[in-house]
Amino acid sequence: METIAIVDDDPYIVEVFCLTFERAGYSVLGFTDPVEALEAIPTKRVSLLILDLMMSPITGLQFLDERRKDRALSEIPVLILSAWDLSPEERKEYADDIAGIIRKPVMPRTLVEMAGVFLKKE
Amino acid sequence: MRSILVVEDEQLVAEDIRLTLEGYGYRVVGTATTGEVAVRLAGESRPDLVLMDIYLAGEMTGIEAAEEIRRRFDIPVIFLTAFSDEDIIRKVREIGPYGYLLKPFNEQEMYITIEIAFYRHTMDRALRESEQRYRLFVEHFQGVAFRLSMDLAPVFYHGSLSRITGYTEDEIISGNPSWRMLVHPDDRGSYDEQVERAGTVPGYTNEFQYRIIDRNGTIRWIEELLQNVVDSMDEPQFIQGSLFDITGRVAAEERLRDLNRRLDGLVKQRTLDLERTNRELFLKNRALQIRSSATGALVFAETEDDLLRGIMRNLEASGGYRALWLATFGDDFQVRTVTSFGEICGLFGTPDTVASLPPCIRKAIYRDSAVVMEELCPISDECPGLSEGIRPGTLAAGLCSRGKLLGVVCAALPPHIAPDEPEITLFEEMAREITLTIDHLRAVKREKRALDRISRTLEQFATLNDHIRNPLQGIVGYASLEDDERSKKIISLSMQINEIVNRLDRGYLESKKVRFYLERHEGVTLAGPGRETQPGDDEPDSSSGGREKGGD
Numbered sequence: 271m272e273t274i275a276i277v278d279d280d281p282y283i284v285e286v287f288c289l290t291f292e293r294a295g296y297s298v299l300g301f302t303d304p305v306e307a308l309e310a311i312p313t314k315r316v317s318l319l320i321l322d323l324m325m326s327p328i329t330g331l332q333f334l335d336e337r338r339k340d341r342a343l344s345e346i347p348v349l350i351l352s353a354w355d356l357s358p359e360e361r362k363e364y365a366d367d368i369a370g371i372i373r374k375p376v377m378p379r380t381l382v383e384m385a386g387v388f389l390k391k392e
Numbered sequence: 393m394r395s396i397l398v399v400e401d402e403q404l405v406a407e408d409i410r411l412t413l414e415g416y417g418y419r420v421v422g423t424a425t426t427g428e429v430a431v432r433l434a435g436e437s438r439p440d441l442v443l444m445d446i447y448l449a450g451e452m453t454g455i456e457a458a459e460e461i462r463r464r465f466d467i468p469v470i471f472l473t474a475f476s477d478e479d480i481i482r483k484v485r486e487i488g489p490y491g492y493l494l495k496p497f498n499e500q501e502m503y504i505t506i507e508i509a510f511y512r513h514t515m516d517r518a519l520r521e522s523e524q525r526y527r528l529f530v531e532h533f534q535g536v537a538f539r540l541s542m543d544l545a546p547v548f549y550h551g552s553l554s555r556i557t558g559y560t561e562d563e564i565i566s567g568n569p570s571w572r573m574l575v576h577p578d579d580r581g582s583y584d585e586q587v588e589r590a591g592t593v594p595g596y597t598n599e600f601q602y603r604i605i606d607r608n609g610t611i612r613w614i615e616e617l618l619q620n621v622v623d624s625m626d627e628p629q630f631i632q633g634s635l636f637d638i639t640g641r642v643a644a645e646e647r648l649r650d651l652n653r654r655l656d657g658l659v660k661q662r663t664l665d666l667e668r669t670n671r672e673l674f675l676k677n678r679a680l681q682i683r684s685s686a687t688g689a690l691v692f693a694e695t696e697d698d699l700l701r702g703i704m705r706n707l708e709a710s711g712g713y714r715a716l717w718l719a720t721f722g723d724d725f726q727v728r729t730v731t732s733f734g735e736i737c738g739l740f741g742t743p744d745t746v747a748s749l750p751p752c753i754r755k756a757i758y759r760d761s762a763v764v765m766e767e768l769c770p771i772s773d774e775c776p777g778l779s780e781g782i783r784p785g786t787l788a789a790g791l792c793s794r795g796k797l798l799g800v801v802c803a804a805l806p807p808h809i810a811p812d813e814p815e816i817t818l819f820e821e822m823a824r825e826i827t828l829t830i831d832h833l834r835a836v837k838r839e840k841r842a843l844d845r846i847s848r849t850l851e852q853f854a855t856l857n858d859h860i861r862n863p864l865q866g867i868v869g870y871a872s873l874e875d876d877e878r879s880k881k882i883i884s885l886s887m888q889i890n891e892i893v894n895r896l897d898r899g900y901l902e903s904k905k906v907r908f909y910l911e912r913h914e915g916v917t918l919a920g921p922g923r924e925t926q927p928g929d930d931e932p933d934s935s936s937g938g939r940e941k942g943g944d
Contacts, residue, residue: 280862280863280865280866282863282866282869282870283862283865283866283869286866286869286870286872286873287869289869289873290869290872290873293873324858353857353858353859353861353862353865354858373861374861374862374864374865375861375864375865375867375868375886375887375890376865376868377868377872377883378868378869378872378873379872
């Protein structure tokens, strides 16, 4: 069974997507603290990472910076799920780190479909 | 050797005379026997003397021939005659001979008579020449020589008296009119004084000028030399002098003076014209400098100090003001002083009341046009060395823009610039240029502040939108867990809210376009909050891809 990790500082969003992906037949790891996620995810077998941008104490982009340093983590594809879009400079800078960008709010069904596309690609 | 012509019709006598004469050392140029021949010979050989027998052969008598010779050749004639006929002697006397010899005469007698004739003739000629010279002199004398007795009675007036006055010598001497009466009434006082002195002071000599009125009533200028003539004992003998008509000279001098005056006037006029042209050029040049410096200030100045310094530099280059004080009102009251040496001095603290402002600033506040002050603005005390080489006056003008007083500008003038009308006009123009620049600087500052505020508000607004999307995502997520009708309605309503938020977002992106334009083309840099968490520098069109995905 594929494992999907969700990193968002909003606990409701983490909970609702955990439920959604579990129903779709995935194993889900939810994190409301990005720092905790950085430590934990490399130890698990995670196939896809869904990442928010506006978070504290570190932002989604800072999370991506840290991800580059960890070999195991850097192999996991990242879908950005954010209320904000990235600037062209940021898109360019993180092009290799990001598999896709999705704006909030997204219909859970749509998100599951997109995740399915990425996982098949892998 | 003197030459003599002998006219004698008796050959023997002629020969005797010739020999005798040659014995005395005279040369005999010839002997004639008739009057006609005598005249011809006299003309040809021009002897110094003619010895003439009164009775001659031929038509012409000796007397007639002698007359002819004297008249035509001025040669003295001595008559020879054998008779002492009273009639003949009378006739001979009438023509004035130089002598006559009665035949028979002895040699001695003839010699003496001849020598006397020579002497007389020489003397006569000298006298005649002298007389002629004197006559010529007097005839051509442009002046009058005169003499007065010591009692001032006229003795004579010789020369061009009538030519000068129109009166004869007799008329003047008889006092009808007297010379004094001819003297112009205005000059009579000084004339009398001169004559009085000449009459009383021994040896007095003076030359003076005055006017007379001639017979025709014409005014003539006279130059008079007046002398008291004394004898060897220093006793005054008489008064003499000369009078010259110098009307022509005076007129010429007057014309010359007039010409000089006209030339002087022309030179002065030309100088004035040149000065005026110079002044105009000087003012125009400075006006140009002021305008270009103000334009430069509009482009480059970032602070009001920059503006002042920029203008000062150009003003100094164009020989302008020595110092400028710029007082600006607004958030902070400040007086900035810039001297032509480029230094900034004389900062003035914020005043409590208008009354405590320096007078040059205070007076300008109440006036629409520039003010000229007699005294130097007291702020200049703060600027070392400024009070040297400047006028004690100051020019001051309020800086008014759209009815609002922005400040006051004052200028200290160098000595060569007088605060006259064109200077004041120029200063007012400068004040207007400074006003424009200050206005511009402040408008930019205000605009920047306003844009900044708008930008911050928009950023906050965008952040709020973002914050709305998170709970919306939660609601949509939870509702999607159930597949019933109510959940569908919740999702539908949530997506409506999302659409509203999107619309608001588009408004924000549009304003971001404005900001982008301002930053790129107007050099206005706007600070945005939360740069590290928000992609604030986003190009307006580039985020559409992401939003489209979210809109599904």
